[in-house]
Amino acid sequence: LAHLTDIYLSIHGWVVVSCIGASIGAIAAMLNIITEWLSDIKLGYCTTGFYLNEKFCCSGVDAGCPEWRHWSSWSIFNYLIFVTMSVCLATMSAFLVKSYAPYAAGSGISEIKCIVSGFVMKGFLGGWTLLIKSLGLPLAIASGLSVGKEGPSVHYAVCAGNVIARCFPRYRRNAAKMREILTACAATGVAVAFGSPIGGVLFSLEEISSNLSLKTMWRSYFCALVGTGVLAAINPFRTGQLVMFQVHYDRDWHFFEIIFFIVLGVFGGLYGIFVSKWNLEVQAFRKKHLGRYAIEEIACLAAITAIICYFNQFLKIDMTESMEILFKECEGEEDYAGLCEPSNRSHVIASLLFATIVRILLVIVSYGSKVPAGIFVPSMAIGASFGRLVGILVQILYESHPESGFFAACSKDGQCITPGTYAFLGAAAALSGIMNITVSVVVIMFELTGALTYILPTMIVVGVTKIINDKFGKGGIAEQTIFFNGFPFLDKEEHVFGVNVSDVMIQGISVLPSYGMTLGEVEELLKRTKYGGFPVVEDTRSMILSGYIGRTELQYAIERAKRSSPLQPTAKCFFTTPDQRPLHPASVSAITANSASNGNSVVGDTYDGDSALVSSRNDGSFTDMQTSVTRFKMSRSTSPQPGPLRIDIPNDQGEAPTLLPAVVIAGQSSTTGMPEDDHGGIHVDFSQFIDITPITINPKFPLETVMELFKKLGPSVILVEHRGRLCGLITPKDLLKYQFNKH
Amino acid sequence: LAHLTDIYLSIHGWVVVSCIGASIGAIAAMLNIITEWLSDIKLGYCTTGFYLNEKFCCSGVDAGCPEWRHWSSWSIFNYLIFVTMSVCLATMSAFLVKSYAPYAAGSGISEIKCIVSGFVMKGFLGGWTLLIKSLGLPLAIASGLSVGKEGPSVHYAVCAGNVIARCFPRYRRNAAKMREILTACAATGVAVAFGSPIGGVLFSLEEISSNLSLKTMWRSYFCALVGTGVLAAINPFRTGQLVMFQVHYDRDWHFFEIIFFIVLGVFGGLYGIFVSKWNLEVQAFRKKHLGRYAIEEIACLAAITAIICYFNQFLKIDMTESMEILFKECEGEEDYAGLCEPSNRSHVIASLLFATIVRILLVIVSYGSKVPAGIFVPSMAIGASFGRLVGILVQILYESHPESGFFAACSKDGQCITPGTYAFLGAAAALSGIMNITVSVVVIMFELTGALTYILPTMIVVGVTKIINDKFGKGGIAEQTIFFNGFPFLDKEEHVFGVNVSDVMIQGISVLPSYGMTLGEVEELLKRTKYGGFPVVEDTRSMILSGYIGRTELQYAIERAKRSSPLQPTAKCFFTTPDQRPLHPASVSAITANSASNGNSVVGDTYDGDSALVSSRNDGSFTDMQTSVTRFKMSRSTSPQPGPLRIDIPNDQGEAPTLLPAVVIAGQSSTTGMPEDDHGGIHVDFSQFIDITPITINPKFPLETVMELFKKLGPSVILVEHRGRLCGLITPKDLLKYQFNKH
Known part of the structure; x- marks a missing residue:
């Protein structure tokens, strides 16, 4: 058989x-x-x-x-x-x-x-x-x-x-x-x-x-x-x-x-x-x-x-x-x-x-x-x-x-x-x-x-x-x-811009610190902004980049966490895997608590992050395209334990997806478990949903090369990083907007 | 006309x-x-x-x-x-x-x-x-x-x-x-x-x-x-x-x-x-x-x-x-x-x-x-x-x-x-x-x-x-x-490796600090190693990455500098542009001195960095391929002043080269001038030859994605950087070697 x-x-x-x-x-x-x-x-x-x-x-x-x-x-x-x-x-x-x-x-x-x-x-x-x-x-x-x-x-x-x-x-x-x-x-x-x-x-x-x-x-x-x-x-x-x-x-x-x-x-x-x-x-x-x-x-x-x-x-x-x-x-x-x-x-x-x-x-x-x-x-x-x-x-x-x-x-x-x-x-x-x-x-x-x-x-x-x-x-x-x-489309022509990505990138972006934000704040951020995703930084002072999470992934993760058990808006959120977390006492204890908890509620569920090709009659307007640009697609194994997370990065060429190696959260049996920390608060761990290898570039990168990266690798966003610190980000739409204004 | x-x-x-x-x-x-x-x-x-x-x-x-x-x-x-x-x-x-x-x-x-x-x-x-x-x-x-x-x-x-x-x-x-x-x-x-x-x-x-x-x-x-x-x-x-x-x-x-x-x-x-x-x-x-x-x-x-x-x-x-x-x-x-x-x-x-x-x-x-x-x-x-x-x-x-x-x-x-x-x-x-x-x-x-x-x-x-x-x-x-x-060639097939770039990358590489090495040491390094190029770091302690220079570019730069005037092997070398240099007194004074000097000897000369397609009868062996892998190609303007440096990054698709914005060394009229510094030594400035936007990735990058980067963007090397610090590098040959050993 x-x-x-x-x-x-x-x-x-x-x-x-x-x-x-x-x-x-x-x-x-x-x-x-x-x-x-x-x-x-x-x-x-x-x-x-x-x-x-x-x-x-x-x-x-x-x-x-x-x-x-x-x-x-x-x-x-x-x-x-x-x-x-x-x-x-x-x-x-x-x-x-x-x-x-x-x-x-x-x-x-x-x-x-x-x-x-x-x-x-x-x-x-x-x-x-x-x-x-x-x-x-x-x-x-x-x-x-x-x-x-x-x-x-x-x-x-x-x-x-x-x-x-x-x-x-x-x-x-x-x-x-x-x-x-x-x-x-x-x-x-x-x-x-x-x-x-x-x-x-x-x-x-x-x-x-x-x-x-x-x-x-x-x-x-x-x-x-x-x-x-x-x-x-x-x-x-x-x-x-x-x-x-x-x-x-x-x-x-x-x-x-x-x-x-x-x-x-x-x-x-x-x-x-x-x-x-x-x-x-x-x-x-x-x-x-x-x-x-x-x-x-x-x-x-x-x-x-x-x-x-x-x-x-x-x-x-x-x-x-x-x-x-x-x-x-x-x-x-x-x-x-x-x-x-x-x-x-x-x-x-x-x-x-x-x-x-x-x-x-x-x-x-x-x-x-x-x-x-x-x-x-x-x-x-x-x-x-x-x-x-x-x-x-x-x-x-x-x-x-x-x-x-x-x-x-x-x-x-x-x-x-x-x-x-x-x-x-x-x-x-x-x-x-x-x-x-x-x-x-x-x-x-x-x-x-x-x-x-x-x-x-x-x-x-x-x-x-x-x-x-x-x-x-x-x-x-x-x-x-x-x-x-006005459809979003990177054409095959080559454009000469003559500027660096730092002149075009979006600065002053909303980021998620790897630890410290409460669930309420995160939800508020989601409500307030329409961004397609959020970079994760170690802390908002150093702005050291540690990953990226898409809006749909974040929304899904919150939903799952909430469905599994009642959550206070004051619950604090983790956005980095334990091995990436800076080792200060609070976080260490949180991890320990976390690993002892049990809450495999998301198990056995598959998440269709790409609602792109849903067949449904609709009103014929293209407005929903403005927000639903999402190129990342997640699928989860259906094993009883929250297994390795696979992120298929689709690329424009329609090739088979690159299989990222499994991200296994060591010593942790749940992703949305809610351990109490030292202060009696509750933690939510979103680390499994973070893309820890977003594409990053130097601010001096010429815009032409950025265009090529978008066209050939097809990411939804490229983060701009200098000496490990996040300086900004750029999406195909920002590029198109710049191109449109220039012509 | x-x-x-x-x-x-x-x-x-x-x-x-x-x-x-x-x-x-x-x-x-x-x-x-x-x-x-x-x-x-x-x-x-x-x-x-x-x-x-x-x-x-x-x-x-x-x-x-x-x-x-x-x-x-x-x-x-x-x-x-x-x-x-x-x-x-x-x-x-x-x-x-x-x-x-x-x-x-x-x-x-x-x-x-x-x-x-x-x-x-x-x-x-x-x-x-x-x-x-x-x-x-x-x-x-x-x-x-x-x-x-x-x-x-x-x-x-x-x-x-x-x-x-x-x-x-x-x-x-x-x-x-x-x-x-x-x-x-x-x-x-x-x-x-x-x-x-x-x-x-x-x-x-x-x-x-x-x-x-x-x-x-x-x-x-x-x-x-x-x-x-x-x-x-x-x-x-x-x-x-x-x-x-x-x-x-x-x-x-x-x-x-x-x-x-x-x-x-x-x-x-x-x-x-x-x-x-x-x-x-x-x-x-x-x-x-x-x-x-x-x-x-x-x-x-x-x-x-x-x-x-x-x-x-x-x-x-x-x-x-x-x-x-x-x-x-x-x-x-x-x-x-x-x-x-x-x-x-x-x-x-x-x-x-x-x-x-x-x-x-x-x-x-x-x-x-x-x-x-x-x-x-x-x-x-x-x-x-x-x-x-x-x-x-x-x-x-x-x-x-x-x-x-x-x-x-x-x-x-x-x-x-x-x-x-x-x-x-x-x-x-x-x-x-x-x-x-x-x-x-x-x-x-x-x-x-x-x-x-x-x-x-x-x-x-x-x-x-x-x-x-x-x-x-x-x-x-x-x-x-x-x-x-055994020709070096990334085939079009997709390979599944299941490892991160950090498992394959070359570590312990020879780097050039942005300031401090003498000309003699650099020449010694060139003689000792056969690497296709060298990453430039701010200093060898912090290993903060600031650029990359190819072997042929470096050799050419040294040759030009030497031809323009006699140089002691003790002359110290700059590998970063002034605005990237950490501001300590010695370097500032060096820049000042530098800008006063005059040495436009390299002017009016064009450098053919790519000797790939030179038409010549040869001995028919492929051994020279081992060292002459060079994909970067430089051409210099022929204006009397050492004009902006253009680096054409060829990409595999044979598309027109991306024109990087000009790197103009502010307040500096010469690239190979040799000002005396405070201590009576001589500086050589190679900053014009540095590629300040090499492609860098996170050590967690899956090897499949690295393969794609090589295939689609065609760089000769990809540097691996974590939190701004250089951890290693990988070339197509390293990848091929890994692939070969695996199969």
Whole structure:
């Protein structure tokens, strides 16, 4: 049996990850099917089965069939139905979100970045959010709003991971392991949205996780593999393919085309900068004026979108479908709306230009609205229409000067420029521009389409976009949204401050002396202040640092002590282990008394110090984040004797926690025992709850290094100590505040 | 002009990286051409031009042509020429390596891992190594030895990067920036070897760099892009393709095949474990017995390889070519040596089995021998032959039971199993097994062949391999070689020690008191000890820590002081800035005197504290690594007054250095001035060279956290301090030693 338990423990993690991956894959498949059906229902219905979408109704025939009927033979009536349905779907989505899970609005990537980097947002990853996001997403997409499914896909994947992993105590109690799981879920979310497992893993590394760990990468790999495997097995597209569509380019690219690729790259960069700037403006406006009219706003947006888009061949159809059409080579494939017709070019150009501009405007107003809404696919669709436009222009240029030296590399059969590849590259540029990611975009584009020959052009385009973004932009839209919303997040950029930590640290902090404060005073301190924790010093005169205790740990410890037996507020508190206590008679006698007492009341109880990932519906406000930033997580052994205390320090990389060596209180059988001291008073010993190795630094430490310490080791606080004496402390928030004021 | 300088500075980094990338691309193209020619010259020669290889001679006709002649019409004579040529080529390569650059032997990946993680190996990345590696590599590969070009490709790329970057003071003086460049070069090395730019970047992340930084990733991306771009422009294969070969699979895979994919994955894992174990045994034997017979050993190896391999159709040809053949679908393509002939199967099976086993044995004895030798392609070739074998067996199984329920998913046209895909997956498994990498293998395989449909099977196979490796193996061959050679390297694995730093730290260390030691005593200390640096304490009684000085900094400071003017060994030394000095009369007067003196002799001079990457031929021993571990790098402003001292703390992630705020010695115009003090003695002030913010920790710190600090912040030493007093110190080497003794 013991052997079996061993085996179970060793595969436990993989079983959990497999369950999570499979669930995400199954949800994704379901959502794909629902979305396709809802999208088509706006245009008509299937006579053979109401629940069939056009493709299944016509069983694979692309051009439609008699079984699939439009709602009416009057086109004006069809138009009205289209608009009405769009508004209905969008309103339903907004209603669900507003009524049941405000957190399900938007993309969620910004928030997940913060959560994975160690901050706390209650309820953001709860089961209720998962349900509403999964229901609202197909509605929002089917309504025709310019929103994508990838951001929300990451969000529901992470919710699913959180909900499932919380069923296992091993993860519920360990924030570091939990973050590892959440990172893997984010990877799987992208993987199932795009059918791009490796792209998902890289996206998670590049965008979500704050620090690479190979272990997290391997978890993500495994989770994404299971997720896409399940998706492939369910096969929602009935194409047998993982990917939404696959393009194959017969022609290779030419070196002279690099000039046009650079144009596309520049477009991507500018698109990213422009859209993120104006989207934030719109979000500010929304926050200020539209807070109470979320549903009405969505209804209006859907109506406007439907009214305008119905008349443009590229806007009317689903964005994925539109990309597929735009990516195509013209040869040997069926034509869509005269896209390949040379005679039709001026119309196509006007149409593409219109589609590009309108879609940009729609994305600016739609992203961030109160429905599940991503920005990946809309951006790609914009890039694709712009790219195709450039491609056609280049083709015209070539056809008018086929003999020019510039086009010397072209083969003489008259086919030189493939506008479809420009659309492909434009999509990559726009995606890279808006998210400010590079390697993941290349891999995603690559997995999405299989266009291997175009790997170098893709890299060039994405590289140019990145350069533009770095030079003129302010980072990806997710990071900008974090900054805009004031979430606590240490970004990956390097900042030059040029000051020492002593200029920024908080001085005059509330400390706990290792002995002397009464319980009443401690409670008063807790009530009076909102600090996340308190340094423990030997005495308030010398200020020699001896440890640190978090607010939640202290509150818990007091609660436990009080519950075990009635305590006077005059009871004095110990905050150091006996071996650290200065040896003056009073304390020695106290220890002796203490060791004789018995009060193992806290035994058999586990304390969940990290309430971060509690799944619960909540009011949707972020205010609770202000106080609940806690990165330390304690778990206690359940042996009858108060056993060794384990403090798992989670680190941002989501690595396994470092196991601190056991702190055993010698000669003491109770932590909350209340011996009487010489003077008849009562002692409470909190030493077990003290972190005796907080991270400390010299006041001369440059702030840049402090930033690095926070980012790489992920403590909630760093104490500043000079010659053994506490001078101050600094938290990530102090640093962020300083950074914010400086910029 | 100032504006132009600004522009220059902002694009400087990109210019350097572009130069490096372009050089690597050009070298790779050149090596490809030479290798192909040398490989073919063993078999025959071109009558139209001696310098043409078979493919160019016959201008693209695959099956040979009259212009390309075998050396003789007697096959026995051809055989002898083949063997002789092989031996000659291998011997030349070994001779070059032994005589001119011993560091050019082997793959170099292990050493580069150590260098990028911050350790020092003099001459390993020098110009001489670059030259010999570039010359020796084509010879070694053309000789037919079972060695690949990828490891050496990484090595020469990193050498080229080092040689070029050292021409720019900005990089020469900054070890952190240098490491960033070197990581990018490693990525480019893989990128040009495989024609797989993204695969290269990921390989660099997963295998080479010790910690992910997005900036390094972006540099790698850019460098790999330029490198592969140049390679594509030179177009050495004259195929217009970046990749060695491209396969296209018409048939999709079936879910029942997963069982066989798992078999391939298990093979990959076992292959990795088996080969790395026995290869290390062979290396131990080589070290012990063959040290002086390197050239003879290579000659024998080449002879044996040639004698055996000539008679096997898969071993005789180049490994890349053999992979291309094995990967192919049989339909519609020309057959090679009856591989697709059903009648020929038993012969093919025997041949593949023979090829697999012989190649495994050859790899075990060849990898690590004293010629440039990689293990990527040999492993892939082994995996491919084994995979094809499995594929053919599965095909036979299917053909004998086509109606079985197990094969129900097969289409009824009789074509169900594609042995070529098994070869492809086998190659992925073997590569993953030997290097213990996952994501990069998937991307490399993918970029190498463009087989998009097979991404899930590839991930499954690689995943299984990874599981086997994690469960039974000891990590990739590169890490095992590091361990075997005793290189200082903190691996990425997590270790559980369960002890505090106080149990491991070095106590009784040599310290420098802030004032009081004479110059003679300091010099004596330097001579007597080999420590990498010395903590500075206020006085040896109180042991209050005030800073740290590295050995090289101290030596340099003494040298400068002595050069500026004659110094008595009795001159007393200051190791603290005036504001840190305890205020006793003697020191105050000394400072006053000091400030009146003038001795700006060190001005206008730059000090290269990091001699790590000096390009020089050396004796090839690693012993100098024992003492030259230095991670701190100082550069001084060249203003006429001894300006602020900048200390760049390089961190392992290759990020930009943190700029410490300037340490300006108040009221002091010289750092090495020698004022006379009250007693007629002379003072030397070394305070400018002291790092006043060394990383310090509490003695109770768990060793795991110390390991993390070293890995993530990359200091050369961590001081242990309790209540302001120095208790000991710990270096990565102490940690490694402890780890080594424990395991």
